[in-house]
Amino acid sequence: MITNAILILLLPLLAFTIQIFIGKRLPRKGDWVSTGAMFLAFFLAVPILIQALSSYDPNFKITQSWEWINFGAVNVTFGIHIDNLTAIMLIVVTLISSLIHLYSIGYMHDDPRYNRYFAYLSIFSFSMLGLILVDGFFGIYIFWELVGLSSYLLIGFWFEKNSAANAAKKAFITNRIGDVAMFAGILIIFTTLGVFNFEEVFRGIADGQLSGGLLTAAGILIFMGAVGKSAQFPLHVWLPDAMEGPTPVSALIHAATMVAAGVYMVGRTFVIYTADALLVIAYIGTITAFMAATIALVQKDIKRVLAYSTVSQLGFMMVGLGTGGYTAGLFHLITHAFFKALLFLGSGSVIHAVHSQEMDDMGGLRKKMPITFWTFLIGTLAISGVPPFSGFWSKDAILASALEFGMVNPTHMVIFVVTLIAAGMTGFYMLRAVYLTFAGEPRDKKKFDHAHESPLVMTIPLCVLALFAVGTIWWGWLEHLLTKPELSSYASSGVQVLEAGGGHPDVAHTAHKIAMFSSIAIAGLGILLSTLVYHWKKISAEAWGRRLKPIYTLFWNKYYFDELYGATVIAGTLLISKISSLFDMKVIDGFVNAVARITTRFAFGNGRFDIKIIDGMVNLVARVIGFFGAQLRTIQTGRVQNYILMALAAVVILFIIQQF
């Protein structure tokens, strides 16, 4: 199984390398390389799931680790960790990725950078699979960043468009902010426990080596990474802008997989969150779910509706995890992956047909694109939480968990209430999207005439995904396999463990019943309202919009988050850069220039010293010698008589000397 896992991981990497270097020269620009690799990975993932299912054990686990860095005191391992969650996620990621590869063959077939697109898809798949398979914080961080990079490349794929390039930057930077916090959290864990490996970290926490405020802080910081990656409040601003990328990209990354990485990570590291940290998670999820749903109510761009819907659904998942509904949250993650991918691909199909993303240009497409219509409808029903579709089961589980939490801690009942309202709004805006796109009269005659059903490569994935969206196939075995991990199971024997939040079976049962009824009710209410407004036109949307103008404006402008960030964070950063640049120019450059000037002056001084003094000394020596030479020269008069005199004088002097 481990070899399977390694192969699954390496196949997309191999596809990426081939695509990026020789993709352009391959037949069909190499789309079959990436798609084939992905399908192959899927087929390799199936045996893993089968093994997990056959053992049918909540504690199913296969691990393998290799020593990576060893400094003696520091020992970092790197390895693969497969358990039930991993097995299921592998199937989800590989299947959805394969289907989207297939879909992209049709959607992107005119694009000039076709081969590069598939290369990017492959590297993304590699990063996502790595994230799922790795067994420690360090590994998760590496693949976390890789996923972020792939997302940047894919969002900004049409980088000629300024809006796309800016959106890619926005996504990366917003993610980065979350990642910094996550890194800080990982460091807290590493400095206290000395390990990165999940198992060992959990054991360390169970043994009480890291607890209390520090543990809560670590948990919240790591969760911040998920806030960034999964577009939770307040780092949600990048996801709607990310719709600038091609629709299959939106489907793969920003619906089904990458944004799910945050939720996955919370689930994977669930044990480290204290009750306080979980509370923070739950509240952020609630706020996100509600806020995003309200914004989705008024969007005109079909992809924007789906984007905000994603944000909202991710909030749901966080609520599930935060209130102790481990299984519920992860369950919703899986079902959401399928039906959101379906919805995005369906919208892509519509966009491909109509060549526009604005719902103002659509309408009445039901007759022109039946397959798209029916699959899209299935997806809508699933997301709205209508039984027997998959979304109903998962959303219901989340609501039950929230209600149970609220019943046990009445102060936090608000979580359940707000989430319930958000669920209702989900039904409303999704049906609205369906009515505006497929039902009624076409608003743009020319576009309508042009529209046609999409080719098979695009409709087959739609159907496959719709199948998964139906599933009662999920229930039962999933819950059994994905049981909530208990901290105590990691404790070394004899150590007392503080539980994060217990299970109250009797409360759970009541909560479950109430939740089920209320979720069906609210979903029905939302759907009814939507039909009233947009299909039967009994209530006028415009009139209500005018009456509630301030609220409408607030929703339309996305709560002014972008403006707020622009004025504060971005403006602040720019100010700091300006100051730094000024400092660099004036002070540092000034300093460098001053040094240069001093050096040149010193050099000049040196030169003058050399010329005047050194040369002067040399010249002086020469002149002195010359002087003496000239003086001595006078002895040689050339006259013999002088010479004779000198000889005589010498004799006399010698005699005198000899006398004394």
Place this chain on the structure above:
Amino acid sequence: MTVGLEHYLVLSAALFSLGLLAVITKKNAVTVLMGIELILNAANINFVAFARFIDTDLDGQIFAIFVIVTAAASAAVALAIVLNLYERLHSINLEEADSLAG
């Protein structure tokens, strides 16, 4: 006191000094030659005095003869040189013969 060897020697020393003075101080080349002759004469007196008082074998006198002969020869040659110098410089002022000055 009776005249003894030393008197002759002192006389010759005086002549020698005078001759030397002439050699060193005179500008005219011929006058310098005269000085040289005087010096040689002084030396001769020495020889003869020694022959008389110390070695009676007349060797000193023989030597003095040779000195006279040699002095004659040297005077002849020296005058020839002086004539040659006169050819070149058109004067025998020794101050002008300083081509070897440094």
Place this chain on the structure above:
Amino acid sequence: MSLFDVIFYLFAAFTLASAALMVVSKNIVHSAVGLLFSFFGVAGIYVLLAADFLAVVQVLVYVGGILILLLFGVMLTQRITSVDMRTGTLQLVPAILAVAGIFVILFRVIRTTSWNIVPEAEAQFIPTAEKIGYLLMTDFLIPFEIVSVLLLAALIGAAFIARKGT
């Protein structure tokens, strides 16, 4: 003091005075005359030293030969047309000092050396011509011959050097 001494002092003074004239005089011809008289004086000293042959040789050769030669030289090398036959001195003071020094040295040497004088010779005045002739032909034959050759060479050389032009 005996007559001998007086005569000696006379001749000595004569010689020295003539030499002084030679040195001091600015006129070349006057210098030559001074030299002439000093030669004579020296000849007289030779006689007093019992060197009679040598005295005669001195007069003959020096006065009759060399001095004539010097006078010729004087005449040939002065511009007769210009009246001035004078000659000057150079470096007089240092020369006088140096020469005085030399004289003092010599005087001291003479005075401090112990001369081993042969006493009996002082009284004898033997004619020397025969003896000298004999010595020249026996003990000093070779120097005699050589000096003759030297004289010949000198004459030829002088004649050659003094030629006018090539």
